[in-house]
Amino acid sequence: xxxxxxxxxxPLLAGLAAALLCAAIALTFFYAPVDEDGLNxxxxxxxxxxxxxxxxxFGWGAWKGLLHLWKGKPGADLESYVAxxxxxxxxxxxxxxxxxxxxxxxxxxxxxxxxxxxxxxxxFLFYSAYFMLRFSVEPGPQRANLSSVYAxxxxxxxxxxxxxxxxxxxxxxxxxxxxxxxxxxxxxxFTFCVCLAAMLALFxxxxxxxxxxxxxxxxxxxxxxxxx
Amino acid sequence: xxxxxxxxxxxxxxxxxxxxxxxxTVPAMLLFVVAALVVFHFALPEGSSDLAAKGLxxxxxxxxxxxxxxxxxxxxxxxRLIDGLLLAPCDRSAIWLAKSLSxxxxxxxxxxxxxxxxxxxxxxxxxxxxxxxxLADLGICAVGTVLAAMAVAGRARELLLxxxxxxxxxxxxxxxxxxxxxxxxxxxxxxxxxxxAVFAIISWASFxxxxxx
Numbered sequence: 001x002x003x004x005x006x007x008x009x010x011p012l013l014a015g016l017a018a019a020l021l022c023a024a025i026a027l028t029f030f031y032a033p034v035d036e037d038g039l040n041x042x043x044x045x046x047x048x049x050x051x052x053x054x055x056x057x058f059g060w061g062a063w064k065g066l067l068h069l070w071k072g073k074p075g076a077d078l079e080s081y082v083a084x085x086x087x088x089x090x091x092x093x094x095x096x097x098x099x100x101x102x103x104x105x106x107x108x109x110x111x112x113x114x115x116x117x118x119x120x121x122x123x124f125l126f127y128s129a130y131f132m133l134r135f136s137v138e139p140g141p142q143r144a145n146l147s148s149v150y151a152x153x154x155x156x157x158x159x160x161x162x163x164x165x166x167x168x169x170x171x172x173x174x175x176x177x178x179x180x181x182x183x184x185x186x187x188x189x190f191t192f193c194v195c196l197a198a199m200l201a202l203f204x205x206x207x208x209x210x211x212x213x214x215x216x217x218x219x220x221x222x223x224x225x226x227x228x
Numbered sequence: 229x230x231x232x233x234x235x236x237x238x239x240x241x242x243x244x245x246x247x248x249x250x251x252x253t254v255p256a257m258l259l260f261v262v263a264a265l266v267v268f269h270f271a272l273p274e275g276s277s278d279l280a281a282k283g284l285x286x287x288x289x290x291x292x293x294x295x296x297x298x299x300x301x302x303x304x305x306x307x308r309l310i311d312g313l314l315l316a317p318c319d320r321s322a323i324w325l326a327k328s329l330s331x332x333x334x335x336x337x338x339x340x341x342x343x344x345x346x347x348x349x350x351x352x353x354x355x356x357x358x359x360x361x362x363l364a365d366l367g368i369c370a371v372g373t374v375l376a377a378m379a380v381a382g383r384a385r386e387l388l389l390x391x392x393x394x395x396x397x398x399x400x401x402x403x404x405x406x407x408x409x410x411x412x413x414x415x416x417x418x419x420x421x422x423x424x425a426v427f428a429i430i431s432w433a434s435f436x437x438x439x440x441x
Binding site for chain 1: 379383392394399403441
């Protein structure tokens, strides 16, 4: 467990994320062709990778929670918390970019027939309550257990909610919009993959950065207690 | 196995006996659900469809369950009953199962009043709605009991439970409303059964970690 910023992976990951993000932006605007939806389709290259990264964050958080409960791995609870914290940030960005896309494409800021967007709203509410739970319990083994169990409930909720929202669309709304309209060309798919890699690298860099900060914090507190 | 079930029966009987003596929870749930239905009558504008009323029935059920769940672990925390339960030589998941069953009992009593009251105030209720309510009750109690045990560990308690519970209850509401209003309720009932099975298993497996340190 390294606490120093110098001898861990943060600078490397941050550099990788910056390079990939620059490449992603360049590819999106100068390489990928403008398709029949026009320029607003470009948000696809950010919205979808951000959404997939948010899923990855939630999955990673639940995996760390499972490791905490199952193996009692020290520090796994903190890692789970950091992953979910970033997941909520990426989730909020998904909601914002999705909302902008819906406004530009269909003229409404919010559409209940957009299944992924509704799913993200449910997940956003669920994981926001995670913070309420975590910060209302005293730090200690019980808080770690509760947070881990809640994180695992979250990954189970994702497919269940997705199924429920798909069912709901059949009685609330007809399915009016199909995003798979235009087939993705090879160049578009390549751009998409680079954007996804960039977002995942950004997540990895932020994850390690926040984790290093939190560990430094904990170490400082220990030293202060030793001094007093 | 029979040992496990007898543990569950003893623990559930303890909750029912406490309720029979103190009468804290069930009367409150009954009054709340009837009051909520009256409020909903005035909340719906004149000439609203029966479908809207059916949707509100589900709101009433979820919030009534929430009221019961908020009370579920109060004695365990306030009187430190939970320490005694954890010392008892029984599986920790038996505590979850017993508590879920007693909450389920309270909720069913509340619904035995709520559903006829709904039929009286709004519109008739068909078999699919009753089946949907029964299946939803299982899921609500299974998930709600774990979350109630989580919520009492925190400082916020009563404030925390609705925040934890409502996002998890959204699929139940979707399945339940679908079962009451759709022409073919079978797939919604199937979804509710799936929800019950999935969340009962992970609640059963994870409850031990919620109550122990």
